Amino acid sequence: MCLAVPAKIVALRDKDHAEIDYGDGVRRSVNISLVDAGVGDFVLVHAGFAIQVLEEREAKETLRLFELMSQGVG
């Protein structure tokens, strides 16, 4: 139940809702009142609500961490 799926905000609908795309091209409406996010941001969606904004810079850092850890540097 704590499953959350990354999705991209593609349009704003009203004060609390935005249209998002999970990457399959289909647009769905989610509540974005729990986050500060705008069009183009990636968010984690859980039970119809965006619960956090994903940080692209941190995602890249994590990939670097994986490399370092796998090579025994970390």
Next chain:
Amino acid sequence: MFEFRDKRVAEGILSRLRENDKPLMFMHVCGTHQDTLVRYGLQNLLLSCNIEIRQGPGCPVCITTAREIEEAVTLVRNGKTVATYGDMTLVPGMRESLQSIKASGGDVYPVYSVEDAIDLARKKKDKEVVFMAVGFETTAPSTAAALMSKPPENFSVLCCHRVIPPALEALLDLGEIRIDGFIEPGHVSTIIGVKPYRGIGDKYHLPQVIAGFEPLDILTAVLMLFLQIKEGRAVVENEYTRAVKEEGNLKALSLMKEVFREEDVEWRGFPVIPKSGLVLRDEFVECDARKRFEDELADVQEVESKPSGCRCDEVLRGVITSKECPLFGKACTPDHPVGPCMVSKEGSCYIEFRYGGA
């Protein structure tokens, strides 16, 4: 968005974990972590490194008590409409599940979101619509947001939300199994942040790593735990930095604080865990189904029932694995579940049956 499943990287991490020379037991409390561990065969790969990982009470549907389900069933029996998350409808209460009472004419709706339940209340103006709100900190903010958005008068909430950190302490206090480290739940942590785990680390001197849900997230988190143990450290590390911030989600936390207060509640398989349940504050009494239908709910029994032979309680405390339950895969399957851990898609028995090659 990026490549989180590089086989070469996984092999590099595993080769470092093979240096481990003593049996280690790590626990996580999240059905989605269990799904990744079993579906990608990580559990067996880690066992070959002498590292066992068990799922604790990390499935909101599984730890919801039979009494709470009985409250929802009683409301349906009394003509109310009950909406809740899909898996929750399948778990039996004292006698019936929401699904079985729906089959005999009860008004039960599985929903994806609390907003769907509110839409239902707007459509069914002449009915009382009760949302049975289950879930941890990942889900509770959405219930809080819905209650703050002036829902219709015929909408109320049967609040069954719980919070994770007190359950981690309860597991350690019970002391039934040795736990060498916690893999902390990534999505709960997007809301609560890093800080709540620090107190646990200080009190029990236990390594903890907050982890994401890709196979490499989990392998990296396990390596981070292993390195802490090897170096004699016991700190909270955050592997899931792309989603978990130090302070968590402040907007969500402040909404939760405004709407809920903490209370001592039971979890299925556990004794009462102090300050682990969320109940609605007095300001929201009008939306509180337990207050609104107090008379109807007065007869719901306190006695917790357990199906004969079912060992879900021990599975939820991580004392046994799903396969150690004599009913697993025989009398208890996803088509004919005996206990909640086989009902919910986040239950460790369901996941083991579906993907574990049993």
